[in-house]
Amino acid sequence: MIDAKDIARAADLLHDVVAPTPLEYSRWLSELVGGDVFLKCENLQRTGSFKLRGAYVRMARLSKAERSRGVVAASAGNHAQGVALAAQLLGIKATVFMPQGAPIPKEKATRAYGAEIRFVGTSIDDCLREALKFEAETGAVLIHPFDHPDIVAGQATAGLEIVEQCPQVRTVVVPTGGGGLVAGIATAMQRDGMPIGVVGVQAAGAAAYPASLEAGAPVQLAGMSTMADGIAVGLPGKVPFEAVQQYVGDIRTVTESSLSKALLLILERAKLVVEPAGAAAVAAILDDPKAFKPPVVAVLSGGNIDPLLLMRVIRNGMAAAGRYLSLRVRIPDTPGGLATLLTQLAHLDANIIEVVHERISESLSLDEVEVALQLELRGEDHRERVLAGLTGNGYTYMLN
Known part of the structure; x- marks a missing residue:
């Protein structure tokens, strides 16, 4: 598990690479919760999500020999873009395995940053298996989307920003897939004398954490079905799982209808574009607004959405409302x-x-x-x- 020193070192590495994202006050959510609610806009981060944080920290720490062999990653798009941009900045060759049907804007952005893309399977888990084979065959270094201490430390820097921007925060709500972001933020929230609750939110059709936490170890889902590709992970990572066990107070699940409704309201009320995964924290607040102790920070984890999917989600969100x-x-x-x-x-x-x-x-x-x-x-x-x-x-x- 990482600690405060690891997070501080990650923040130093990212100082000239990642700009702090805005923390926007949300009047409409505050009225529902009965206290202040803020939106942490990681959808406005370079590459459109938080993923650059972890990818750059992991890759900046590779040795010269490791960099010469290149890197490989598996991603539905956000981690792919983070790895591709980090590789471009560091002068490293990157190969990315993406699932069939990955969002076109994420694919195009990943290619634009110079990465080679290979399509395989229908999920991140399928891509991870192929990336591991590629690593064994070529010597390329696997940049895991969530299961590595450097990745978690990099994502934790978003938590540092939350504390700096909103020192009075009492609850942070975080979209959760493999667990790198929620584990990092939860670790960053550990401050003496000022308890801050962290809540992870998963899509109901891809919720691996509830059963895993009950079992006391990561448990593979038999299948997944959700439009929130950014958090569609069937097996929690071992590294983030330990931090989630220790520091995350609750894991909630949200339906596809709730995700659509939240995405529509974020677009209309906050004037922000997010992808379905990026709307998960707001969806959980809308489902049960009185369950979160204010001041609350809801993390908008990503904003990379195909315009055609956006149209369908808006229609679904309007129907749900x-x-x-x-x-x-x-x-x-x-x-x-x-x-x-x-x-x-x-x-x-x-x-x-x-x-x-x-x-x-x-x-x-x-x-x-x-x-x-x-x-x-x-x-x-x-x-x-x-x-x-x-x-x-x-x-x-x-x-x-």
Whole structure:
């Protein structure tokens, strides 16, 4: 395990490489929590996430002989960019294994920093296995995304900044995958006479820590399913696991719906772009705002998101907040039938985004047609009023 001296040395290494990221006050989250909430904007870090911190510290400490053999990494994108940029700054050849379907902006940025990319498998765990084979075959040094003391020490420097920027902090909420960031921040939070609680947040579909902590050792997940690729790790690292066991007070999980809702609100209210993993801490606060002792710092761990995924997540987030509704309504096949439906929706103050009029289907009777609608609404109450209004006017509907 690392200590305060390790973190201080890492901070010295990063002094001219990493700029401190802003700590922004969040009025809307503060109102929910009942006390001050701040956002630690690691999404604004160079490469768009915290990963450069650990990658640079690890690689700066390689010997001349190790640097000459190059480095290899496994990543869905954020660690890849951190390794690629650190390698560029240090003059080291980098090879990165990325899962099939990795976000295009992360792939393009990694290539732009000069790294060679190889696609393999569908998860970070698949990529790690291939990176280990590459290390054995070529002698390249594996730069693990989270399971090395230098990586954890580098990520811990974000914790030092939090303490400097918000000395009164009482709770820090951290997106958690393999555990490097939450372990580093939790270690940095250990200050005599001033207890600071640290909460890790995982996607429910990729939550390896709860079972691992219960077992007392890292346990491999049988499978994962989440859009939050940045924290989709099936096996916690041994190095961060020890720190999490000792210093992290709670691990919470959040659903895909919660992640979408949080990402949308961060975009709308904080004017910040984050990826699904980067929204995990805010998602946990939104799920249970009174569970966190203020002042609270929520870490926005990354902002690298494919624009197409962003569009889908925004739509999902709007649906989760009751502001987007997709449904199919059956109407009589008579002149003016569609116009009557649309007029009634207008009276219900529903903004119609899209209409598809389907007249022929084996599931329809001869005297009816089906209309597929996408509506923009004002929230959960408005959604219920619209559905009740349709029912009250004699329509049957099916939600998509």
